[in-house]
Amino acid sequence: MDNSNLHNLEEKFQAKIDAEIKIEPKDWMPEKYRKTLIRQISQHAHSEVVGMLPEGNWLTRAPSLNRKLILLAKIQDEGGHGLYLYSAAETLGISRDELVDQLLTGKAKYSSIFNYPSINWADIGAIGWLVDGAAIMNQVMLTRTSYGPYARAMVRICKEESFHQRQGYELLLTMSQGTDEQKEMVQDAFNRWWWPSLMMFGPSDKESTHSAQSMKWKIKRKSNDELRQAFVDATVPQAEFLGLTVPDDQLKWNEERNHYDFGPIDWDEFWSVVKGNGPCNRERLKARQKAHDEGAWVREAATAYAEKRRKRKAEKESTQVA
Amino acid sequence: MSKQDWPLWEVFIRSKSGLHHKHAGSLHAADAEMAIENARDVYTRRNEGVSIWVVESTNIAASSPEEGDMFEGAKSKIYRHPTFYDIPDEVGHM
Ligand SMILES: [Fe+2]
Ligand SMILES: [Fe+2]
Numbered sequence: 001m002d003n004s005n006l007h008n009l010e011e012k013f014q015a016k017i018d019a020e021i022k023i024e025p026k027d028w029m030p031e032k033y034r035k036t037l038i039r040q041i042s043q044h045a046h047s048e049v050v051g052m053l054p055e056g057n058w059l060t061r062a063p064s065l066n067r068k069l070i071l072l073a074k075i076q077d078e079g080g081h082g083l084y085l086y087s088a089a090e091t092l093g094i095s096r097d098e099l100v101d102q103l104l105t106g107k108a109k110y111s112s113i114f115n116y117p118s119i120n121w122a123d124i125g126a127i128g129w130l131v132d133g134a135a136i137m138n139q140v141m142l143t144r145t146s147y148g149p150y151a152r153a154m155v156r157i158c159k160e161e162s163f164h165q166r167q168g169y170e171l172l173l174t175m176s177q178g179t180d181e182q183k184e185m186v187q188d189a190f191n192r193w194w195w196p197s198l199m200m201f202g203p204s205d206k207e208s209t210h211s212a213q214s215m216k217w218k219i220k221r222k223s224n225d226e227l228r229q230a231f232v233d234a235t236v237p238q239a240e241f242l243g244l245t246v247p248d249d250q251l252k253w254n255e256e257r258n259h260y261d262f263g264p265i266d267w268d269e270f271w272s273v274v275k276g277n278g279p280c281n282r283e284r285l286k287a288r289q290k291a292h293d294e295g296a297w298v299r300e301a302a303t304a305y306a307e308k309r310r311k312r313k314a315e316k317e318s319t320q321v322a
Numbered sequence: 323m324s325k326q327d328w329p330l331w332e333v334f335i336r337s338k339s340g341l342h343h344k345h346a347g348s349l350h351a352a353d354a355e356m357a358i359e360n361a362r363d364v365y366t367r368r369n370e371g372v373s374i375w376v377v378e379s380t381n382i383a384a385s386s387p388e389e390g391d392m393f394e395g396a397k398s399k400i401y402r403h404p405t406f407y408d409i410p411d412e413v414g415h416m
Contacts, residue, residue: 073367076367080363080367090348302352302356309353
């Protein structure tokens with residue numbers, strides 16, 4: 001393909017994006033668009049999968065059967081979200097095994113939030129309310145992303161997410177009506193998850209390297225800072241309702257902007273966790289690797305069973321012919 | 323057959339009797355039966371379906387986007403639409 005031809009295709013592609021026509025797997029797309037999407041969708045998929053770990057930590061210790069069933073259902077949803085997203089990434093020409101491999105070898109990233117530990121039961125509530133809440137802000141935007149399979153996966157995911165956030169908030173609401181000790185647990189969990197949740201939206205717009213191109217291609221439709229602000233505005237009143245103090249002495253309603261002002265984010269902490277030095281980075285990957293290794297026999301058994309079923313069917317058919 | 327060879331299956335779900343099966347997504351599985359079971363577990367956890375079809379992705383033949391003019395013919399045939407015909411109001415609903 002010569003240069004003018006490529007330029008032509010790129011122009012047509014951008015025109016489609018500008019006209020809000022979705023891009024589908026077999027459509028022509030710039031190599032960089034494909035690569036950006038594979039990176040973003042697979043990171044997103046890995047986040048769903050690794051995100052099961054901090055919650056799984058509490059499954060056997062849930063305080064009631066009811067809470068255990070709810071948590072189990074939520075974690076199962078997250079596994080499903082991983083699947084929807086891996087499938088969307090596969091439509092771009094990368095295999096599932098490659099994707100899993102990239103996660104296990106540490107080549108691929110996942111959301112840094114899951115490198116924080118879940119150390120008390122209130123953390124489960126905080127994760128649902130804040131972490132899923134922040135994810136929802138991002139995912140609602142992505143239901144309108146320009147790549148069809150990604151957008152469709154997001155629609156499905158968003159339908160399921162709302163229960164995740166609500167069960168978390170309700171859990172905290174219940175605890176915040178309990179003993180002083182339970183109230184303290186809620187405040188403690190909130191203190192630890194508040195700032196990492198704000199970091200989930202990624203670096204500030206000034207620092208974000210991929211943002212401009214992603215906005216032009218309508219992979220993203222809102223900037224990191226816009227989404228973060230929307231999250232703060234939505235969440236602060238919910239925290240107040242729980243009787244919580246936001247761990248930020250600069251947080252203040254700004255009448256003029258019609259938004260909350262909030263204090264600076266510790267980006268050194270953010271980058272340190274991204275680079276692998278968070279409290280649980282190593283533990284998470286080890287747990288994933290262990291689950292993958294210990295699941296090997298299940299994959300082998302399924303393969304063997306399918307083979308056996310195929311043979312039986314073939315035998316039955318051949319005797320029928322005879 | 324290793325895990326790498328598990329085919330990709332496209333999943334179609336009928337949300338309730340009387341409606342078409344509609345594409346819901348895809349998944350890998352060792353055979354059709356397991357693909358249906360997996361599809362039940364991931365795509366119908368909230369009563370989204372009463373019936374599931376799975377078909378190996380490689381068995382789907384598809385038109386290609388470059389053949390965009392494949393659908394050109396239909397665009398000019400406006401007389402195939404009811405709005406093409408002017409019927410006086412006095413005639414009533416038709
Ligand atoms: Fe999720
Ligand atoms: Fe979730």
